Amino acid sequence: MKAILTGLGGRGLHWLKAMKERDDVEFVAFVEPFEGSITRAVEQHGVPRELIFPSLDEAIQNSSADFVLDVTPPAVHHEIALRAFDAGLHVIGEKPLSDDFQNAKRVAEAGAAAGLTHMVTQNYRFGAQPRTTRKAIEEGLIGAPGQCDVRFYMNWADNPGSHYVTEPFMVINDMMVHHFDLIRYISGQEPATVHAMTWNQPWGWHAGDACHAIVFQFASGLVATHVAVGCAVGSRTNYNGDWRIEGPNGSIDWNMGQTSYSHLHRTQEKVDKRPLEHLEVKAGEQAMMDEFFAAIAEKREPECGARDNLKSLAMVFGAIQSAKEGRVVALDELS
Numbered sequence: 001m002k003a004i005l006t007g008l009g010g011r012g013l014h015w016l017k018a019m020k021e022r023d024d025v026e027f028v029a030f031v032e033p034f035e036g037s038i039t040r041a042v043e044q045h046g047v048p049r050e051l052i053f054p055s056l057d058e059a060i061q062n063s064s065a066d067f068v069l070d071v072t073p074p075a076v077h078h079e080i081a082l083r084a085f086d087a088g089l090h091v092i093g094e095k096p097l098s099d100d101f102q103n104a105k106r107v108a109e110a111g112a113a114a115g116l117t118h119m120v121t122q123n124y125r126f127g128a129q130p131r132t133t134r135k136a137i138e139e140g141l142i143g144a145p146g147q148c149d150v151r152f153y154m155n156w157a158d159n160p161g162s163h164y165v166t167e168p169f170m171v172i173n174d175m176m177v178h179h180f181d182l183i184r185y186i187s188g189q190e191p192a193t194v195h196a197m198t199w200n201q202p203w204g205w206h207a208g209d210a211c212h213a214i215v216f217q218f219a220s221g222l223v224a225t226h227v228a229v230g231c232a233v234g235s236r237t238n239y240n241g242d243w244r245i246e247g248p249n250g251s252i253d254w255n256m257g258q259t260s261y262s263h264l265h266r267t268q269e270k271v272d273k274r275p276l277e278h279l280e281v282k283a284g285e286q287a288m289m290d291e292f293f294a295a296i297a298e299k300r301e302p303e304c305g306a307r308d309n310l311k312s313l314a315m316v317f318g319a320i321q322s323a324k325e326g327r328v329v330a331l332d333e334l335s
């Protein structure tokens, strides 16, 4: 399949490298307006300068592609997707779908109306730990989850000047969309309401709030809590965070990437933090590209299709709205 790669920043170059492992992806054009990114891509990553265009329009006019791999900043995602759909191209785009919920909805509807595949790269859920945990829950290891508590402590995005640092609510908008999507994926349930408080620490380096305590309530009764310090300078969790999932027959714990389960009620045979062996999975980018191509070939919605991804994005924008307005927000208020 022939691809146009939009955005030759850090993540775009990561995708470029990952796709070199495949023989079914050929980059026929690149889009990058910033000379600094162009020079790095040409000089350090061997991208042919003549294939780099300043706009997607020019890249489309000068190439014959099947899809766009969009790795631009979130504020640009909707423009790229709408232009790609106009040209009849499928889109696989980096999370978050957009930095604006109404734009995200518009673009998800446009892809569907055009009959084109539009997938959002929620790579975290393709990892071994989430896949293993979802399978264990589906198989009834702890019964239907009633509570899920996630903790995340990280020196997140500490390079000065990037959009991660200068724009508001970036920890929730850019990073937590992964965790919120994981909560949906692992529980197999959809949240109904969100109540969030956000703040910043005096030593923090983000312009927007980088710390929060958030509670999601699900129609099923499941309650999920998420606590984060995005400007942590002490000990860290890993990027998945530390999790505890409680069910009627036990718990599943995530601790620095390790997964274990426990049954400790006096009526049960005791199992105390027994390791859960992770499934073997492909690297996220390869698994996601496989899924994107399979969905195109089978003419079906991909996992993490844009319309489904709106539900993860609603958790993000619902949490931000709740923090701003100091009230519980029903997620269907956003739809």
Ligand SMILES: NC(=O)c1ccc[n+]([C@@H]2O[C@H](COP(=O)([O-])OP(=O)(O)OC[C@H]3O[C@@H](n4cnc5c(N)ncnc54)[C@H](O)[C@@H]3O)[C@@H](O)[C@H]2O)c1
Binding pocket: 006, 007, 008, 009, 010, 011, 012, 031, 032, 033, 034, 037, 054, 055, 056, 071, 072, 073, 074, 076, 094, 095, 096, 121, 123, 174
């Ligand atoms: N899934 C993950 O784990 C993960 C990790 C890092 C970044 N990301 C996502 O990847 C995306 C890009 O992040 P990044 O860290 O590479 O950002 P970045 O700022 O380093 O790079 C973005 C690049 O896009 C270019 N750009 C801006 N407008 C453009 C346009 N109209 N057309 C083409 N290029 C344009 C910029 O000049 C820059 O070179 C973001 O959505 C981010 O959330 C995802």
